[in-house]
Amino acid sequence: MSVTVVGSIAFDAVKTPFGERERMLGGAATHFALAASFFDEVHVVGPVGTDFGEQELATLATRGTDTGDVERVPDGKTFFWKGEYGWDLNSRETLDTQLNVFEHFEPKLSQASRDCDVLFLANIQPELQRRVLEQCGEPQLVALDSMNLWIDVAREALVDVITKVDCVILNDAELRQLTAKPNLIAAAREVLGWGPSVVVAKQGEYGAALITDEGFFALPAYPLETVVDPTGAGDTFAGGFVGYLARRSERSPSATTLRQAMAYGTALASYNVEEFGTERVTRLTSEEIVGRVDDLRRVTQFEHDPILIETG
Numbered sequence: 001m002s003v004t005v006v007g008s009i010a011f012d013a014v015k016t017p018f019g020e021r022e023r024m025l026g027g028a029a030t031h032f033a034l035a036a037s038f039f040d041e042v043h044v045v046g047p048v049g050t051d052f053g054e055q056e057l058a059t060l061a062t063r064g065t066d067t068g069d070v071e072r073v074p075d076g077k078t079f080f081w082k083g084e085y086g087w088d089l090n091s092r093e094t095l096d097t098q099l100n101v102f103e104h105f106e107p108k109l110s111q112a113s114r115d116c117d118v119l120f121l122a123n124i125q126p127e128l129q130r131r132v133l134e135q136c137g138e139p140q141l142v143a144l145d146s147m148n149l150w151i152d153v154a155r156e157a158l159v160d161v162i163t164k165v166d167c168v169i170l171n172d173a174e175l176r177q178l179t180a181k182p183n184l185i186a187a188a189r190e191v192l193g194w195g196p197s198v199v200v201a202k203q204g205e206y207g208a209a210l211i212t213d214e215g216f217f218a219l220p221a222y223p224l225e226t227v228v229d230p231t232g233a234g235d236t237f238a239g240g241f242v243g244y245l246a247r248r249s250e251r252s253p254s255a256t257t258l259r260q261a262m263a264y265g266t267a268l269a270s271y272n273v274e275e276f277g278t279e280r281v282t283r284l285t286s287e288e289i290v291g292r293v294d295d296l297r298r299v300t301q302f303e304h305d306p307i308l309i310e311t312g
């Protein structure tokens with residue numbers, strides 16, 4: 001199976017209570033690709049500027065990711081985002097967003113990117129997500145992420161793309177904002193009513209919830225004592241979730257497969273937050289991922305412990 005992703009490829013300036021980076025490789029497509037490349041062949045689509053170096057390109061190409069559709073714009077500057085986190089890392093303020101090369105980007109996908117089995121529309125202008133979707137043949141699965149900025153400035157275009165995808169992965173606050181519904185389950189049901197069959201609500205340190213027409217499933221985040229930088233956790237989760245679904249290659253993923261995908265997304269995201277930006281996931285191994293997925297399985301089996309039921 002192959003996965004194509006379009007989304008931001010960025011330089012990030014990030015400040016957390018544990019340190020700061022003035023300029024590090026980031027972007028939604030970058031974090032997604034680093035995670036999804038554990039499962040499948042990944043093609044990245046998006047522009048960068050002349051300031052994007054060979055080293056950054058090499059990191060993007062980790063585990064064989066195809067960067068042939070990463071277009072270097074002459075005289076252009078790479079997308080830039082600056083953010084700062086509060087003391088418990090639960091709140092984040094965006095201090096600067098510069099679209100730069102994304103402002104006038106016209107995606108032209110190679111045949112290999114068009115022929116993907118799975119398409120991930122990572123966070124970027126919804127209009128751009130739509131133009132990439134239109135160029136792809138008939139992927140088995142199309143998933144989408146977005147953020148508050150696009151709900152604020154391009155809600156109509158975003159809702160339009162959502163009606164054309166199978167799976168929506170958003171933060172809980174974004175789901176509420178998008179649907180103007182204060183209740184998370186009601187918000188997810190509203191989105192399911194627009195066409196998608198799967199909604200994932202990311203809840204930061206509290207984990208993630210999966211809502212489909214058939215039911216509900218939630219996983220806690222992997223319990224970590226050291227969290228250094230949450231930037232890209234959502235995209236890394238999406239890379240693990242969507243990458244695993246692509247690897248399983250089921251036309252309509254079963255409830256069990258979706259739950260396993262949640263565990264892979266959760267395990268990958270837990271590694272991402274242990275260091276700044278892409279630092280940890282770049283040198284991660286499959287064995288480490290499987291180790292945390294197994295831990296999560298043990299944790300979730302707890303609720304089926306018969307002793308708890310007997311003494312209740």
Ligand code: AMP
Nearest residue numbers: 008010026027081123231232233234235
């Ligand atoms: P996350 O922490 O998963 O929400 O994603 C953080 C990544 O999203 C950073 O690496 C940023 O470069 C990228 N990002 C921030 N704002 C935007 C935006 N408006 N559009 C696209 N990507 C963004």
